[in-house]
Amino acid sequence: MKRIAALLLTLAVALCAALPxxxxxxxxxxxxxxxxxxxxxxxxxxxxxxxxxxxxxxxxxxxxxxxxxxxxxxxxxxxxxxxxxxxxxxxxxxxxxxxxxxxxxxxxxxxxxxxxxxxxxxxxxxxxxxxxxxxxxxxxxxxxxxxxxxxxxxxxxxCTTGIIYNTTMVDEAPTCWADLWDEQYAGNILMFNNSRDAYAIAAFKSGHSINPATPEEVDEVVEQLKAQKPLVQAYVMDEIFDKMIGGEAAIGVYYSGDAITMIDDNPDLAWVFPEEGSVLSxxxxxxxxxxxxxxxxxxxxxxxxxxxxxxxxxxxxxxxxxxxxxxxxxxxxxxxxxxxxxxxxxxxxxxVFTALSDEVNSELDLKWSEMKSYDEGGGSYLFLLLLLAMLALACFNIWRKVRRKTRNQY
CATH class of the missing domain: 3.40.190.10 (Periplasmic binding protein-like II)
Structure with missing residues (x-):
């Protein structure tokens, strides 16, 4: 019996050792x-x-x-x-x-x-x-x-925000937010499609606080974004994954964790913590x-x-x-x-971001919307001018024909 008991005990110990x-x-x-x-x-x-x-x-x-x-x-x-x-x-x-x-x-x-x-x-x-x-x-x-x-x-x-870039499309690695205003990247820049993160980048570049205290400060910084807009390929959020991984843009801005994901999917990509600083969110x-x-x-x-x-x-x-x-x-x-x-x-x-006053929040929303529609508005305005010019030319041609016909009748 003792031998059997000992055997059973040994088996029990072995079974427990095998279990997770x-x-x-x-x-x-x-x-x-x-x-x-x-x-x-x-x-x-x-x-x-x-x-x-x-x-x-x-x-x-x-x-x-x-x-x-x-x-x-x-x-x-x-x-x-x-x-x-x-x-x-x-x-x-x-x-x-x-x-x-x-x-x-x-x-x-x-x-x-x-x-x-x-x-x-x-x-x-x-x-x-x-x-x-x-x-x-x-x-x-x-x-x-x-x-x-x-x-x-x-x-x-x-997370922090930073610059992600394609090493095969950029000759010299960017070092600062100001590089996103470099004309050599025209048409190859991806920018945040939200007002607070985009504003922070322009604020870092221009030496302003990322937490504006007055509407006037908002206006000054958004002028930087307006100046950058002709260089920007697109304002993106999750769309940046396909664009950067697929090599559709040379340089962009995004969040640190997503940068790791993109670099895993495309080893040609690299990350920069800008020298002016970054937002910790x-x-x-x-x-x-x-x-x-x-x-x-x-x-x-x-x-x-x-x-x-x-x-x-x-x-x-x-x-x-x-x-x-x-x-x-x-x-x-x-x-x-x-x-x-x-x-x-x-x-x-x-x-870090802090809460903005209602007045400043309203100004930021307004100026961001104006900035986003700036080129689009300009394009629509030019299209309207072109349309009016074409209409004027058509009217002028009709007038010439009518005048020529009147002359001939005379």
Whole structure:
């Protein structure tokens, strides 16, 4: 009996050794993802809850290229269905919510848009009893100017803006934002198609603050953008992926994480942190005031702050995580990337957006619209002049014929 008992014990030990080792306080969701087990992830199962999540394009690990399908993992764990859609700029997100054309439960705006939405009562205060993983957010990213007590937002990812260029189309690597006004790149420049990021680039170039204090300051900086416009091939957001990867433009501006993605797809591309400095932005998870599933939305936010989920998202999209425990387990190439994690010298030149006054915001929106339509308006005006000239010429020819006919009759 002792021999049999010993044999059974040996087999049990061997079997346990062969099984996956899971921490005592985690639940395995997929082969690559475990989550905390001290959270009630299943309280909405069987209730037919659907969350509408509105995020930037290319901004979540989606299961492609052997990555974790984060949305599918959340649905499997919680029984909550996710209707996941994307936007390409803070401004389009704001316009969609403001119009009431759609009802969302989780959105991911950037810092300056967060401040605007808070001021306009567009966000719901968060119940952190439903988001205990907020404690994983590094202290340096808590209680920011745009949301002083983190009453409305949880940081998702961080990024900087910079210059991406094609090494086969550029003789000498750009070094500064001012290079985007160089006529040698005429017709080959891609510029941000949103007012705040584009304005910041012109402000860096001209030595102004990226956070204008007066309408007059806005006017001065937008003149720089107006001067640049004849050189610009297109104002883009997500369209930059196809254009830069496909070699359709020599130089462009975009966000750091997306630059990593583009460089992975086209090794001829390279990244520059401009010498004038760059914008450090924080994209945040928030719940719109009109959400019909606030508690489930907070569960989604808590899920996104799980270490395995944060790791999967950061490694897939290449953006900077605000969670130190995620950084510690990142792939070494990303952890040491100077695009995702700039040097101390570069980081010292980063600036952050702050909330603008209503007066300044209105002026920026107005001047941006005027700048964007400047050439188009000029083109339409020239077309109208040409049309009038052609009409005048036709009338003149008709008059000559009538006059000649009258003369002949005389």
């Amino acid at each position: 080792v899971l921490a005592a306080d985690t639940i395995e969701v997929t082969e690559d993802v475990s989550v905390s087990d001290d959270y009630d992830w299943t309280r909405f199962k069987g209730q037919n809850v659907t969350l509408n999540v509105y995020n930037w394009g290319e901004y979540i690990s989606n299961g492609s290229d052997d990555s974790v399908d984060v949305v599918a993992a959340f649905e499997k764990l919680t029984g909550i269905k996710v209707n996941y859609t994307t936007f390409d700029s803070n401004e389009s997100l704001y316009a969609k919510l403001k119009s009431g054309a759609a009802n969302y439960d989780v959105i991911i705006p950037s810092d300056y848009m967060v401040a605007k939405m808070i001021n306009e009562g567009m966000l719901a205060p968060l119940d952190y009893d439903n988001i205990p993983n907020f404690q994983k957010i590094d202290a340096g990213y808590r209680n920011p100017d745009y949301d002083p007590q983190n009453a409305y937002t949880v940081p998702y990812m961080l 924080v994209d945040c998870m928030a719940v719109p005031a009109a959400s019909e599933h606030k508690e489930a939305a907070e569960m989604f936010i808590n899920f996104m702050c799980e270490t395995d989920i944060g790791k999967a998202n950061s490694e897939y999209i290449g953006y900077t995580t605000p969670m130190h425990d995620v950084w510690e387990v990142l792939d070494e190439d990303l952890k040491t990337s100077e695009i995702a994690y700039p040097s101390e010298e570069d980081a010292a030149r980063e600036k």
